[in-house]
Amino acid sequence: MWAPPISGVHRARMFARLRASALCRRDSPVNSAREVIGWWETRRIPFNLIVGSTGILTCIAVGVVGLGSELLFNSEFGLPDPPLSALVVIVLYGILANICFTGGWVIELILRKLWPREADRFATLTFSLGTIFSVLLTLAPAVLIGAAGIFKLLRHLRGIPTHAG
Numbered sequence: 001m002w003a004p005p006i007s008g009v010h011r012a013r014m015f016a017r018l019r020a021s022a023l024c025r026r027d028s029p030v031n032s033a034r035e036v037i038g039w040w041e042t043r044r045i046p047f048n049l050i051v052g053s054t055g056i057l058t059c060i061a062v063g064v065v066g067l068g069s070e071l072l073f074n075s076e077f078g079l080p081d082p083p084l085s086a087l088v089v090i091v092l093y094g095i096l097a098n099i100c101f102t103g104g105w106v107i108e109l110i111l112r113k114l115w116p117r118e119a120d121r122f123a124t125l126t127f128s129l130g131t132i133f134s135v136l137l138t139l140a141p142a143v144l145i146g147a148a149g150i151f152k153l154l155r156h157l158r159g160i161p162t163h164a165g
Contacts, residue, residue, distance in 0.1 A: 015128065024128045029120050033109055039123065040105035044098070047131060051097055054138040055090065061142035065149035077152060097134055104130060 018024055023046055030036050066079035080086040104126055112119040155161075 015132075018132070019124055019128045024124050024131075026120050026124055033112075036108055036112065036119075036123070037105050040101070040108070040127070043127060044101060047101060047134070048094075048098070050131060051134045051138055052094070054135045055093070058138055058142040059086075059090075062145050065145050069149060069152065072153065073156065077149065093138075100130070100134075 023043060026039065030039055062079075066076065069075050069077035070079075080089070104123070107126070108119055108123050111122050115122075
């Protein structure tokens with residue numbers, strides 16, 4: 001079923017709702033480095049669950065494209081070679097995502113020294129945007145490999161060779 005594209009106003013409302021959620025908001029200003037780190041670290045597990053769940057969906061999508069490619073075209077399109085390398089990439093991605101997450105509170109601590117009145121707003125904004133960016137980045141392989149798989153299938157259905165040789 002066709003759905004209209006999301007308008008800028010609707011996107012802004014969705015983002016405002018996210019920032020107002022219990023996960024992203026700060027109900028009271030923080031006054032110490034310990035409180036800053038505590039605020040961020042209480043959100044690390046939900047952040048990892050959100051990004052990890054998205055990663056599982058991405059792995060499923062890539063697996064479906066790879067399996068479909070194997071069954072339809074006798075090709076391993078979309079599947080890593082060797083398959084174990086995917087596990088290494090997933091673990092490294094998770095580590096890098098958490099390093100970037102830690103960067104959020106490190107930068108907030110620095111910002112708190114330079115512009116203390118903006119630090120709380122910075123935290124909620126960057127946590128919200130960082131979570132959105134992480135989800136979109138995690139979905140990127142599914143979208144790219146899925147689109148490529150669909151184009152390959154369409155070429156196959158139209159009788160256009162899918163590879164040279």
